[in-house]
Amino acid sequence: MIKKTLYFGNPAYLSMRNSQLVLNFPDAKGLDDQSGRNTIPIEDIGVVILDHKQITITHALVEKLLANNCAIVTCDESHMPQGLMMPLSGNSVQKERFTNQISASVPLRKQLWQQTIRAKIKNQAALLEMIPRDINTENMHFWASKVTSGDSENHEARAAAYYWANIFDIPGFKRGREEAPPNNLLNYGYAILRAVVARSLVSSGLLPTLGIHHHNRYNAYCLADDIMEPYRPFVDKVVLDIMNAGIDYTRLGKEAKWHLLSIPQVDVLINGKRSPLMVAVSQTTASLYSCFEGTRRKISYPQLIGAYGATK
Incomplete structure (x- = not known):
């Protein structure tokens, strides 16, 4: 079942009744009970995004959302997560899974990172191939094939430099959190993706903090940042679609956000089958635990699906 992503960008009072999220919008009338109220089953919710200073949420609702493995994202005054x-x-077997994750050997972690970077570069190449410009991707496929255990030769950085120089038809574009648009859309989309991946890692009984490659002492979601790498091109494609549709990408307007909030429902190809991204992420994190457990050797990562249903 695909879990819903709920976005709240207006004043609202969010509470709980009978395992339902109860919405009360002070400025809205004419919903279910003619008082500005509506309800959503909590079991259907995967991510909640709170993006207004006049949102009130009860502790009972927060407790119930977390009990149902829902990720709650809060935004700052610039509307960024x-x-x-x-x-x-x-x-239910948290301790056993934590133990297997923590005791994973260094060689295993390096092999898992190798698989992760290969999948990421392949998806980046696939996206470049979808762009109606003459972009040579032979080097991308070469770098993907040459990624070694732990990516000791840093092919990820080589591929990234080429990828960002070609993906947007914007002279001098630089990828960075504080750089010019469409970095604002990329930042927002990656934050949504990160929440989806972190949620799935917890559901699979894994510690999002303990990464296979990222080890920033101040980062509570190192493993999420690792596992989301091959999924980043799916966000990039949504951003490209926004730009190609003529939507103003210089600001995070409602229309741009609407497209970015669809990221959990984007179609991907995983294990030979089409699947919504949120469902695919759960397959990825489940396969990751199986690697830690020793019952398999490869993580299940998705392939980017082109406009006509296939990658090159």
């Missing part, structure tokens, strides 16, 4: 709240445990 700032905080992520996750449950401490999301699996």
Whole structure:
């Protein structure tokens, strides 16, 4: 089942009744009970994004959302995601899974990172091939094939430099959190993706903090940042679609956000089958745990699906 992503960008009072999220919009009338109220089953919710200073949410609702493994994202005054709240445990055999994750050997972690970077570069190449410009991707496929255990030769950086120089038809474009648009859309989309991946990691009984490659002492979601790498091109494609549709990408307007909020429902190809991204992420994190457990050797990562349903 595809979980819903809920975005709240207006004043609202969010509470709980009978395992339902109860919405009360002070400025809205004419919903279910003619008082500006509506309800959504909590079991259907995967991500909640809070993007207004006049939103009130009850502790009972927060507790219930976290108990159902929902990710709660809060935004700052510039409407960019700032905080992520996750449950401490999301699996019935948590201790066993933590133990297997923590005791994973260095060679295994390096092999998993090799698989991750290969999948990322292949998806980047696939996206470049979809762009109606003459972009040579032979080097991307070469770099993907040459990624070694732990990516010791840093092919990820080589591929990234070429990828960002070609993906947008914008002279001098630089990828960076504080750089010019469409970096604003990329930042927002990656934050949504990160929440989806972190949620799925917890559901699979894994610690989002303990990465296979990222080890920033101040980052509580190192593993999420690792596992989301091959999924980043899916966000990039949504941003490209926004720009190609003529939507103003210099600001995070409602129309641009609407497209970015569709990221969990984007179609991907994983294990030979089409699947919504949110469902695919759960397959990825489940396969990751199986690698830690020793019952398999490869993570299931998605392929980018082109406009006509296939990658080159």
